[in-house]
Amino acid sequence: xxxxxxxxxxxxxxxxxxxxPKAEILPSLTDGKGTFxxxxxxxxxxxxxxxxxxxxxxxxxxxPAQRGWLNDARSYVPPVKIGEIMRAGGVGRVVLAPExxxxxxxxxVNGTLGWxxxxxxxxxxxxxxxxxxxxxxxxxxxxxxxxxxxxxxxxMDVARIKKGERVVISGAAGAVGSIACQIALLKGCEVxxxxxxxxxxxxxxxxxxxxxxxxxKDPVFxxxxxxxxxxxxxxVYFDNVGGEILDLVLTRLNKNARVAxxxxxxxxxxxxxxGLSNYLTLxxxxxxxxxxxxxxxxxRYDEASRQVGEWISQxxxxxxxxxRYGLTEAVNALRGLFEGANSGKMVVKIAADGPKx
Ligand code: NDP
Numbered sequence: 001x002x003x004x005x006x007x008x009x010x011x012x013x014x015x016x017x018x019x020x021p022k023a024e025i026l027p028s029l030t031d032g033k034g035t036f037x038x039x040x041x042x043x044x045x046x047x048x049x050x051x052x053x054x055x056x057x058x059x060x061x062x063x064p065a066q067r068g069w070l071n072d073a074r075s076y077v078p079p080v081k082i083g084e085i086m087r088a089g090g091v092g093r094v095v096l097a098p099e100x101x102x103x104x105x106x107x108x109v110n111g112t113l114g115w116x117x118x119x120x121x122x123x124x125x126x127x128x129x130x131x132x133x134x135x136x137x138x139x140x141x142x143x144x145x146x147x148x149x150x151x152x153x154x155x156m157d158v159a160r161i162k163k164g165e166r167v168v169i170s171g172a173a174g175a176v177g178s179i180a181c182q183i184a185l186l187k188g189c190e191v192x193x194x195x196x197x198x199x200x201x202x203x204x205x206x207x208x209x210x211x212x213x214x215x216x217k218d219p220v221f222x223x224x225x226x227x228x229x230x231x232x233x234x235x236v237y238f239d240n241v242g243g244e245i246l247d248l249v250l251t252r253l254n255k256n257a258r259v260a261x262x263x264x265x266x267x268x269x270x271x272x273x274x275g276l277s278n279y280l281t282l283x284x285x286x287x288x289x290x291x292x293x294x295x296x297x298x299x300r301y302d303e304a305s306r307q308v309g310e311w312i313s314q315x316x317x318x319x320x321x322x323x324r325y326g327l328t329e330a331v332n333a334l335r336g337l338f339e340g341a342n343s344g345k346m347v348v349k350i351a352a353d354g355p356k357x
Contacts, residue, residue: 013040014085014116054096055119061089061141062334067268085114091137110140115330142345143319150294151180152304158260158292159236163188171240173200175345196340250278257287320344
C-alpha cells in the first residue's frame with residue numbers, strides 16, 4: 001500500500017446519530033442535546049483490508065429520506081444506529097488504495113460515504129465517476145445521481161407517462177421534482193408543477209419552462225389548482241409531498257390515471273401522518289396508486305444516466321443546486337429541506353478550505 005499523501009491531516013471528524021428525534025431534527029451538535037453529535041480527532045486510518053479504500057469526502061448529500069432512516073421502524077433499509085456515522089450519499093477522492101485495488105489514488109468515486117471528512121469504504125460499493133468542466137462532482141448526488149434516477153423511473157416505469165398526457169408534479173422545485181418536470185416536458189407531456197413560494201414558481205416557469213405552476217403556499221391554492229385544471233383532470237400525479245396536496249390531487253384524476261407515490265415530506269416529522277379522504281376517486285376513475293423505491297431500479301441506472309447525461313450535454317436539462325459549506329452544516333441543511341430552504345438539490349461541501357490532494 002502506498003503511504004498517505006503527506007498533506008493530509010492525521011485526524012478527521014464525523015457526525016454521528018446521538019438520539020432518535022421524536023418530531024423535528026434538533027440542530028445542536030456539541031452540547032449533548034441535539035439529534036446528532038460531532039466526533040472530532042479520530043485518527044486517520046493508515047491500514048486497510050484488501051477490498052477497502054480510504055476516501056476523502058468532498059461533497060455529501062442531504063435527502064428527505066434521511067429523516068426516515070433515523071426512526072427505529074421497519075423500512076426498505078435498516079435505521080441508522082445510535083453512534084453510527086450518519087448515512088448519506090457522498091462524492092470524494094481516493095487517498096489510499098491497497099495494491100491490486102480497482103481504484104487508484106486521485107480517482108473520484110461516488111457511494112454511501114456518510115457525513116464524515118474521510119470514509120473507509122469497500123471498493124465494490126463505490127462507483128468511479130468522471131469529472132469534466134461541465135460535470136461537477138456534486139452533480140452525482142443530484143442530476144446525475146439518485147434523485148435523477150428517482151424522477152426517471154418514477155415517471156417512465158411507475159407512472160408510465162405517454163406523450164400528450166397531463167402530468168402533475170409536487171415538490172417541483174426540489175431535487176427530484178425539478179428533474180421530473182424536465183423529463184416529462186422532454187417526453188412531450190403537459191406539465192403542471194406545484195411548489196412553495198413565488199421565487200420557486202417563477203424559476204420553474206421562466207427557467208425550467210413549465211407553463212403551468214401553482215404555489216401551494218398561496219391561501220387560495222386549492223381554488224387556483226382546480227381552476228388551472230379546468231374540466232380535464234390529470235393523467236399522472238408524481239407525488240413528492242403527500243398529505244393535503246395528495247388528497248386534493250386525488251379529486252381531479254382522469255380515467256386510468258396513475259399516481260406514483262415517490263415521497264411524503266409533509267408527513268416525515270409527524271408521528272401520526274393524516275390519512276386520505278378522497279381515495280374513492282381511485283375506484284370511479286379506475287386509477288392506480290403505487291409506491292416505489294428507486295434502489296429497485298439499480299440494475300437499470302445506466303440507462304437513465306446515459307439518457308439524462310445526453311440531455312445535459314445538449315443543454316436540454318438544467319441543473320440547480322443549493323450549496324452549504326462545512327461538515328457541520330449538514331444538519332441545518334437537512335432541517336432546511338423541511339422548510340423549503342433549497343431549490344434543486346441541496347448539497348454540502350465538506351472541506352471548503354480543507355486539505356487538497
Ligand atoms: P427536495 O429537494 O424536494 O427537498 C424537499 C422540498 O420539499 C423542500 O424544498 C420543500 O419545497 C418541500 N416541502 C417541505 N415540506 C413540505 C410540506 N410540508 N409540504 C409540501 N412540500 C414541502 O427533496 P427531494 O427532491 O430529494 O425529495 C422529494 C421527495 O421524494 C421526498 O419526499 C423524498 O423522500 C422522496 N424521494 C423518494 C425516493 C424513492 O425512492 N421513493 C428517492 C428520493 C426521494 P417547497 O419550498 O416547494 O415547499
